[in-house]
Amino acid sequence: MKLWWLPLTLMIALMLNSVARAAGPDLAAAKDNYMTFCVKCHGPTGQGNGPAAATLHTKPRNYTDCALMAKIPDATLFKAIKNGGASVGLSPEMPAWSQAFDDQEIQGLVAFVRSFCHK
Numbered sequence: 419m420k421l422w423w424l425p426l427t428l429m430i431a432l433m434l435n436s437v438a439r440a441a442g443p444d445l446a447a448a449k450d451n452y453m454t455f456c457v458k459c460h461g462p463t464g465q466g467n468g469p470a471a472a473t474l475h476t477k478p479r480n481y482t483d484c485a486l487m488a489k490i491p492d493a494t495l496f497k498a499i500k501n502g503g504a505s506v507g508l509s510p511e512m513p514a515w516s517q518a519f520d521d522q523e524i525q526g527l528v529a530f531v532r533s534f535c536h537k
């Protein structure tokens with residue numbers, strides 16, 4: 419039997435797999451980052467009720483509210499995370515994270531924030 423194509427097929431499959439992973443946001447890493455850096459204000463369930471939220475002048479939004487979240491484009495969420503709340507006209511108490519995360523990690527955080535809305 420001729421099996422010369424088998425290693426070739428495997429190689430192509432592996433290549434496609436790594437391309438797919440590089441293109442999509444890494445949700446597991448985003449969750450880790452969120453639970454480390456964002457949870458104190460935004461809360462573990464994304465409802466804006468983290469332990470530090472009580473000290474804020476503007477409470478973070480409720481990310482489980484799908485109707486509300488549908489009105490906010492990804493680009494706005496991205497910019498808010500990267501450049502801080504004030505950059506999109508929101509509370510300056512939302513810090514800028516451009517020093518902490520690269521664009522891909524911020525995209526992951528946007529996807530993770532979106533995942534709080536379950537339809």
Ligand code: HEC
Nearest residue numbers: 455456459476477478479495498499503508509511512527
């Ligand atoms: C010190 C508290 C605090 C921390 C820490 C914090 N945020 Fe925020 N965040 C806020 C506040 C306050 C707002 C603005 C709410 C408003 O003005 O409606 C906000 C707004 C946002 C928005 C804009 C979306 C919107 O329209 O409400 C996103 C997205 C966001 N935060 C994500 C994150 C992520 C991701 C992290 C962690 C990397 C994080 N935040 C860390 C307090 C915080």
